[in-house]
Amino acid sequence: MIKIAMVEDDLELADVLTQYLKQFNIEVTNFEEPFLALSTLKVQKFDLIILDLTLPGMDGLDVCKEIVKNFDIPIIISSARSDLTDKVTALQLGADDYLPKPYDPRELEVRIKTILRRFNHSNNSNEEISKKTxxxxxxxxxxxxxxxxxxxxxxxxxxxxxxxxxxxxxxxxxxxxxxxxxxxxxxxxxxxxxxxxxxxxxxxxxxxxxxxxxxxxxxxxxxxxx
Structure with missing residues (x-):
């Protein structure tokens, strides 16, 4: 089972993505509040983060910076913010991918598995992701x-x-x-x-x-x- 932490304050979108990804053996835990997500990462292991940029209490770019600084985990930015500067900044901070909203959930599923294959290979990991049958x-x-x-x-x-x-x-x-x-x-x-x-x-x-x-x-x- 692939375990994903999603930081997304649009609860309707979070529920749609959670239900869709479930059929691919991907379990999503959503955090509406970024501070709760950061504190949970200290005690619970996840394989990947899906991070919105427009969040209550803390800008998503700052959240991205904190995750990269303190955790070794890949990040997909999922954001409606279309400013090229945000995309460049997020990738420079260490995000692995930037997916502008709206998007097909199928694309998200493919990107998750692609990034995890690359991430696990580079870390010589034999954990959750394996080659498809x-x-x-x-x-x-x-x-x-x-x-x-x-x-x-x-x-x-x-x-x-x-x-x-x-x-x-x-x-x-x-x-x-x-x-x-x-x-x-x-x-x-x-x-x-x-x-x-x-x-x-x-x-x-x-x-x-x-x-x-x-x-x-x-x-x-x-x-x-x-």
Missing amino acids: FELDFDKNEITKNGKYVKLTAAEFEVLGLLIKREGFVISREEIFDNSDLLNQDYDSTGSLAVIINRIRHKIEDNPREPQFLHTIRGMGYKFTQ
Whole structure:
């Protein structure tokens, strides 16, 4: 479980991000008040900080400065302040990334894992973040599972590649067809997509009858998780 400390006084946004990140095994503890966040960091371990800049009682840049000074933890600035000076200052102070609001929560999830992989690697850490089970390389038209090449037909690669790329999201049958050069709605009258999904499961799942990665969401489509 990845543990995140969020310093955000917009409680509605904090709740949305908390619920979204939960599905990726990321636990978020939000602090509306920056002084409470700083004191908690002294007694509780977190993997990363998500820090707003506009906060009650203390400017976010000052909070960033205190965190960098006293703790060895990566920081993502999440702020609606669009002043370039704020961004430059935050990065100069030691923040690892700056994400201007509004943004897609999916982008935040990707940035969290990217920063943690880099941070943990540089610190020779073997804690929370590990390489994903499946890796997608569109340039090589290759998908690997635990580093081993998965042998797929062109159509299977097309479908699984899209699902991995949109990991965590439900992808409708229509969207799969719209993004496919090999499949079309008319041809699928024979149930070709269902056949392809079944073949993929037999290649990537330990038990295709109880899939761990490629899920059918009844009435909606398919979802890939790992």
